Amino acid sequence: MNPERYLSVESVGMTFESKKGSFVALTGIDLAVRKGEFVTLIGHSGCGKTTLLNLVAGLIRPTGGAILLADKHVDGPGPDRGVVFQNHSLLPWLTCFENVYLAVERVFKEEKSSLKNRTHAALDLVGLSHAEHKYPHEISGGMKQRVGIARALAIEPKVLLLDEPFGALDALTRATLQDELMRIVATTGATVVMVTHDVDESVLLSDRVVMMTNGPAAYIGEVLDVNLPRPRERLVLAHDARFMELRAAVLEFLYEKQARHGKVGASLKVA
Amino acid sequence: MAAVALAKERPRTVIPPSSPAHPAARRDIPPQPARVFRRPQPPEWFVTGVAWLAGLGAFVIAWTLVSKFGGRVPDPIAVGKAAAKIFADPFYSKGPNDQGIGWNVLSSLKRVGIGFGLAALVGIPLGFAVGRFRFLAGMAAPIIALLKPVSPLAWLPIGLLVFKAANPAAIYVIFVCSLWPMIVNTAVGVRQIPQDYLNVARVLNLSEWKVFTKILFPAVLPYMITGVRLSIGVAWLVIVAAEMLTGGVGIGFWVWDEWNNLKVEHIIIAIYTIGVVGLLLEQALVLLARRFTYES
Numbered sequence: 084m085n086p087e088r089y090l091s092v093e094s095v096g097m098t099f100e101s102k103k104g105s106f107v108a109l110t111g112i113d114l115a116v117r118k119g120e121f122v123t124l125i126g127h128s129g130c131g132k133t134t135l136l137n138l139v140a141g142l143i144r145p146t147g148g149a150i151l152l153a154d155k156h157v158d159g160p161g162p163d164r165g166v167v168f169q170n171h172s173l174l175p176w177l178t179c180f181e182n183v184y185l186a187v188e189r190v191f192k193e194e195k196s197s198l199k200n201r202t203h204a205a206l207d208l209v210g211l212s213h214a215e216h217k218y219p220h221e222i223s224g225g226m227k228q229r230v231g232i233a234r235a236l237a238i239e240p241k242v243l244l245l246d247e248p249f250g251a252l253d254a255l256t257r258a259t260l261q262d263e264l265m266r267i268v269a270t271t272g273a274t275v276v277m278v279t280h281d282v283d284e285s286v287l288l289s290d291r292v293v294m295m296t297n298g299p300a301a302y303i304g305e306v307l308d309v310n311l312p313r314p315r316e317r318l319v320l321a322h323d324a325r326f327m328e329l330r331a332a333v334l335e336f337l338y339e340k341q342a343r344h345g346k347v348g349a350s351l352k353v354a
Numbered sequence: 355m356a357a358v359a360l361a362k363e364r365p366r367t368v369i370p371p372s373s374p375a376h377p378a379a380r381r382d383i384p385p386q387p388a389r390v391f392r393r394p395q396p397p398e399w400f401v402t403g404v405a406w407l408a409g410l411g412a413f414v415i416a417w418t419l420v421s422k423f424g425g426r427v428p429d430p431i432a433v434g435k436a437a438a439k440i441f442a443d444p445f446y447s448k449g450p451n452d453q454g455i456g457w458n459v460l461s462s463l464k465r466v467g468i469g470f471g472l473a474a475l476v477g478i479p480l481g482f483a484v485g486r487f488r489f490l491a492g493m494a495a496p497i498i499a500l501l502k503p504v505s506p507l508a509w510l511p512i513g514l515l516v517f518k519a520a521n522p523a524a525i526y527v528i529f530v531c532s533l534w535p536m537i538v539n540t541a542v543g544v545r546q547i548p549q550d551y552l553n554v555a556r557v558l559n560l561s562e563w564k565v566f567t568k569i570l571f572p573a574v575l576p577y578m579i580t581g582v583r584l585s586i587g588v589a590w591l592v593i594v595a596a597e598m599l600t601g602g603v604g605i606g607f608w609v610w611d612e613w614n615n616l617k618v619e620h621i622i623i624a625i626y627t628i629g630v631v632g633l634l635l636e637q638a639l640v641l642l643a644r645r646f647t648y649e650s
Contacts, residue, residue, distance in 0.1 A: 140557060166557045172550040175648035176572040185568060186558050220649040238558075 089153060089274060090116040090139070090242050096147030097134055107300040108134050112148070114293060114303065116242070121268060121275045123285040125333065126295030127343055132278045135295075136246050139276060140166050153241055162190045165235030169247045171227040173219040173234075179206065180215040183234045190238040205237035206230070208267055225256040229263070236271065243268075245277040249284070257281075258317065261288060269314065282333045286326060287315060294336045297343065305336055428619045436619035451611070453603055455623070459631060462597065462604040465521070466589045469528025473585060477533045478578060481540025482570070491541065498534060506531035506592045510599060520600035527596045532585035539584065543577025544570065572648075579643040586639065590632045605631075 092114040099106045108131045116122050124132040137143050139150055141160040150157040152164065160166075173182045184202045191198060206212055209229040219227055228248055235243055248264075249257040261284060268275055279285050285292045292307040309329055311320065320326040414430055421429035428436075444456030484494045509530045513523030551573060555565045597606025605628060612620040 142553060142556060160556045160559060162557075162559055164557070166553075168550060168553065170550060172554050174551060174554070174569065174572070177568070185560070185564070189558050189560055189564070218648075 088115040089118040091151040094148040095145045098146045110300045111302050119272050121289045122291050123277045123289040124293050125285045130295045130298045131301040136278050162238045163241045165240035165243045167231045167235045167245045167248045171231045175219050178216050179230045183237050186234050187237050205233040209233045242274045286329045433619045433622050437623050458605045458608040462593050465525050469525040470532045473529045473532035477536025481537045485541035485544025502534045524596045524600050528589045531588050531592050535584035536581045539577050539581030543574035547573045576647045583639040
């Protein structure tokens with residue numbers, strides 16, 4: 084197994100067929116993720132970054148190319164990939180514990196006490212031991228998302244897939260959860276692919292920022308290496324010249340090279 | 355003195371600040387009395403209670419007027435006296451045609467229970483199937499659309515023909531009228547399950563059994579209970595009419611019997627009894643639905 088290509092997306096294309104004809108969402112996507120690497124996918128909304136994540140998750144099948152995880156062909160969803168959805172997707176009739184247990188019980192064929200221990204450990208990792216027996220509607224949005232992360236990590240996946248996990252949270256909660264995520268990833272050594280539209284988040288968290296062009300037929304425009312040392316401190320980085328530079332590079336890509344022509348067109352129409 | 359007089363003139367318009375302001379803030383802004391020009395509101399339960407009593411009072415007055423000027427309708431007092439006699443011994447039994455009102459209500463409820471239970475047994479699995487598979491939904495659509503608007507009583511002759519007895523025919527009518535709401539609501543419940551929950555099932559590769567017990571069933575349950583509520587409501591409406599036609603023991607038959615005896619007080623008592631039982635059934639199911647409805 085090539086450790087440089089732990090997760091390997093090989094010339095993947097995705098075309099959706101609809102009544103109005105075919106829509107090319109992604110074309111010629113090549114991406115290799117190292118074991119233990121943290122990669123973010125960033126781009127304007129509608130650029131297909133979530134589509135790419137769903138392809139890796141196996142929720143949809145690519146119409147071209149192939150995806151390999153640890154040399155195994157990705158052919159449908161499976162517990163070797165832990166997915167955290169944007170809107171937490173916890174089952175409202177199960178407690179936090181039961182939500183995580185549902186996943187653990189499916190993946191590990193062990194005794195009940197051992198399964199319970201795994202569930203406790205996962206919730207402990209995200210700092211939610213005290214809320215184990217609460218229902219999702221009894222806890223805050225940030226806590227729900229932590230349970231989602233615990234559920235994804237509890238099954239010890241080969242890769243953790245996060246689809247804009249903090250998009251629906253307020254700025255302060257988001258910052259706390261970003262720090263938490265960095266700590267969790269540092270402890271577990273997880274391989275992570277995360278979709279975001281937050282420039283600061285992408286630079287702060289990742290080892291590489293994968294920037295996607297605007298759709299339709301989106302592809303990977305640029306890949307930015309974030310060679311900032313870890314552990315990273317949000318407050319220190321705020322004044323770090325290297326951080327600023329990286330941040331500027333992403334902004335430049337998004338707002339100059341991939342400026343939304345739609346918006347320009349709209350303003351022209353008004354004029 | 356002046357302050358007291360002012361307070362008497364305009365009670366509760368000046369509300370003292372409930373908590374002392376921050377000292378720093380107090381220095382900058384002179385304390386101003388908060389002026390809220392709103393009358394004190396009586397508690398909500400009190401308003402509701404008064405409204406209830408007013409409604410019932412208006413109803414009783416209207417009823418009294420009707421009985422005074424409207425011919426042979428007995429007035430509330432006469433009905434009250436008759437009710438006191440009837441409810442003093444609701445469970446007597448003097449042969450099949452003369453039983454207490456308690457027995458009549460219970461036998462009607464028994465028919466509704468059996469007919470509805472059979473409908474749930476058939477309707478809920480059918481509803482799951484129709485909700486899950488598009489082709490089945492297509493198959494079911496014309497049948498349901500055609501048969502749903504038919505009055506359940508129109509099925510009664512078929513029931514009598516097939517079962518050759520009054521009691522199973524009445525149960526069968528209840529079965530038919532309960533069936534449609536159960537199928538339709540369960541199917542709607544299945545169709546509205548958020549894709550997110552199904553995605554969770556897919557990424558975790560849950561077994562079909564787990565998908566059913568942990569996702570499909572709990573997600574559909576509130577809809578199913580709505581179906582049950584509608585079914586029971588319709589069934590309780592229909593049983594009275596069915597029993598009038600089929601006879602036997604039952605609240606519907608009792609109404610018809612008392613009409614033949616020209617005991618109008620008893621008919622009015624039956625109407626209220628039917629109303630109260632229906633209300634209790636409805637409320638019990640509303641409580642049940644609340645228990646099994648989850649916020650996400």
